[in-house]
Amino acid sequence: MYPLTSWVTWVITKKMKISVNIEHSIPLFTQLIEQIKKAVQDDEIGIGDPLPSIRQLANDLDINHKTVAKAYRLLERDGVIQTKGYRGTFIHQNAKENSIVDLNEWVLTELNKTLTSFRDAGITESEMRIAFNNLISKRQN
Numbered sequence: 097m098y099p100l101t102s103w104v105t106w107v108i109t110k111k112m113k114i115s116v117n118i119e120h121s122i123p124l125f126t127q128l129i130e131q132i133k134k135a136v137q138d139d140e141i142g143i144g145d146p147l148p149s150i151r152q153l154a155n156d157l158d159i160n161h162k163t164v165a166k167a168y169r170l171l172e173r174d175g176v177i178q179t180k181g182y183r184g185t186f187i188h189q190n191a192k193e194n195s196i197v198d199l200n201e202w203v204l205t206e207l208n209k210t211l212t213s214f215r216d217a218g219i220t221e222s223e224m225r226i227a228f229n230n231l232i233s234k235r236q237n
Contacts, residue, residue: 112140116157124159128167133176133195136187143192147177147185174199 112135116127135141147153150168154161168185171177175194179185188194214224 114153114157116159118159124163125167125170128153128164129170132167132171136176136191136195141187143187143189145187147187149184 114128114131116124118124120127122130132141132147141147147168148156150161150164154164157164168177168179172179172185174197175188176191177185178188211224
């Protein structure tokens with residue numbers, strides 16, 4: 097776990113403590129994601145349990161609300177939490193299975209396979225970067 101710099105505790109069905117270390121090299125939103133996924137895996141929080149609002153958690157941890165919003169957005173994308181409009185944010189029914197999946201690791205693995213095949217075909221890293229940046233730019237428009 098991370099050294100305690102700032103922390104909040106909230107009671108759901110069991111006690112869960114979230115702590116972030118602002119001096120750690122791991123981004124704050126990643127620290128939040130990892131701790132919530134671990135709490136799900138360790139049955140510290142269960143299906144349907146509420147999470148604090150973005151504003152509340154950000155205030156309690158004394159961090160930017162955009163950091164918490166990013167963590168919640170990625171957790172929702174991964175099917176670990178679900179937002180029910182103004183009713184709040186809750187642990188998703190498939191959270192336990194979904195918290196095992198690491199999409200970042202999957203992306204790295206898939207990109208590595210693709211880059212290896214490009215290198216094998218003689219494509220330079222510069223050509224790969226240009227092509228990748230062009231694709232990303234087109235997607236954003």
